[in-house]
Amino acid sequence: MTIEARGLTKRYGGKTAVDDLTFTVRPGTVTGFLGPNGAGKSTTMRLILGLDAPTSGTVTVAGRPYAAHRAPLTEVGALLEARSVHPGRSAYGHLLALAHTHGIGRSRVAEVIEAVGLTEVAHRRAGGFSLGMGQRLGIAAALLGDPATVILDEPVNGLDPEGVLWIRTLLKRLAAEGRTVFVSSHLMGEMALTAEHLIIVGRGRLLADTTVEEFVRSAGRDEVTLRSPQAGRLRELLAGPGVEISGGGPGELTVTGTGAPDIGLTAATHGVPLFELTPRRVSLEDAFMELTRESVEYHAQGVAA
Numbered sequence: 643m644t645i646e647a648r649g650l651t652k653r654y655g656g657k658t659a660v661d662d663l664t665f666t667v668r669p670g671t672v673t674g675f676l677g678p679n680g681a682g683k684s685t686t687m688r689l690i691l692g693l694d695a696p697t698s699g700t701v702t703v704a705g706r707p708y709a710a711h712r713a714p715l716t717e718v719g720a721l722l723e724a725r726s727v728h729p730g731r732s733a734y735g736h737l738l739a740l741a742h743t744h745g746i747g748r749s750r751v752a753e754v755i756e757a758v759g760l761t762e763v764a765h766r767r768a769g770g771f772s773l774g775m776g777q778r779l780g781i782a783a784a785l786l787g788d789p790a791t792v793i794l795d796e797p798v799n800g801l802d803p804e805g806v807l808w809i810r811t812l813l814k815r816l817a818a819e820g821r822t823v824f825v826s827s828h829l830m831g832e833m834a835l836t837a838e839h840l841i842i843v844g845r846g847r848l849l850a851d852t853t854v855e856e857f858v859r860s861a862g863r864d865e866v867t868l869r870s871p872q873a874g875r876l877r878e879l880l881a882g883p884g885v886e887i888s889g890g891g892p893g894e895l896t897v898t899g900t901g902a903p904d905i906g907l908t909a910a911t912h913g914v915p916l917f918e919l920t921p922r923r924v925s926l927e928d929a930f931m932e933l934t935r936e937s938v939e940y941h942a943q944g945v946a947a
């Protein structure tokens with residue numbers, strides 16, 4: 643089922659948490675919803691699930707607002723950040739209570755407990771669960787109704803590396819089964835390994851709606867750091883269309899738009915000595931940081947803007 647946001651906007655007093663978002667999330671692929679802290683991801687997910695009303699604009703699942711679905715749990719499964727499990731209840735008790743509200747049987751409860759790897763602790767109090775176990779329980783609840791659409795807010799939070807890998811595999815499988823999988827994260831690297839499509843937001847606004855492949859391609863420029871006692875001369879020799887040069891320390895330059903071999907050849911041709919020539923691939927994380935830099939709400943102290 644397709645999720646469609648059109649001009650979706652949410653204001654809290656003077657604060658615009660979600661600002662005129664228009665995007666489509668399609669079935670059959672994992673769509674990553676990326677953005678720095680405070681970008682509006684959780685708010686958007688709450689709007690999709692009808693837990694909050696938009697100030698303006700619309701968002702629908704399969705053409706209708708979420709609240710208009712007859713048995714929402716069997717159509718849209720969601721994991722939101724806030725934990726909503728009664729601490730005195732067991733995982734099994736929690737899921738069974740949820741199942742009852744939708745006419746879902748006990749066998750399905752056992753099935754999802756098994757699927758998320760909580761069988762051994764299913765009868766323990768959820769209040770004593772680790773963050774990772776809590777996430778697994780939340781995912782079990784999301785999957786309970788065998789929904790065609792799955793919405794997960796930061797599902798890898800608190801998971802160990804094995805849990806992270808497990809989520810990645812699970813999400814890909816759900817998408818391969820033809821479901822719509824919409825998953826938020828502030829970790830570009832993790833999303834690049836999990837998602838096929840990316841919707842990137844910053845300060846509530848849409849910054850990019852693209853495939854991971856395309857994002858990787860656009861991020862894939864090399865940066866070369868060089869040191870030379872004649873850095874000024876080299877800067878003049880390398881200048882040209884598409885070449886960007888910035889100074890580092892004394893005698894140091896950072897160059898994009900041309901590769902280390904060309905720089906080395908130019909230096910040799912003009913008899914300019916080189917002390918260092920270091921190519922560095924710009925990582926996805928760097929490209930993401932650059933795209934969202936303007937929209938990060940809280941910069942770390944001491945980091946130059």
Ligand SMILES: Nc1ncnc2c1ncn2[C@@H]1O[C@H](COP(=O)(O)OP(=O)(O)OP(=O)(O)O)[C@@H](O)[C@H]1O
Nearest residue numbers: 654657659677678679680681682683684685686828
């Ligand atoms: N109920 C609310 N009242 C006032 N402001 C809110 C409310 N909910 C969210 N906000 C603000 O809206 C902005 C977006 O928050 P949101 O939680 O949606 O971002 P996020 O991308 O999910 O970030 P995070 O990764 O930190 O959860 C933030 O500045 C937040 O402080």
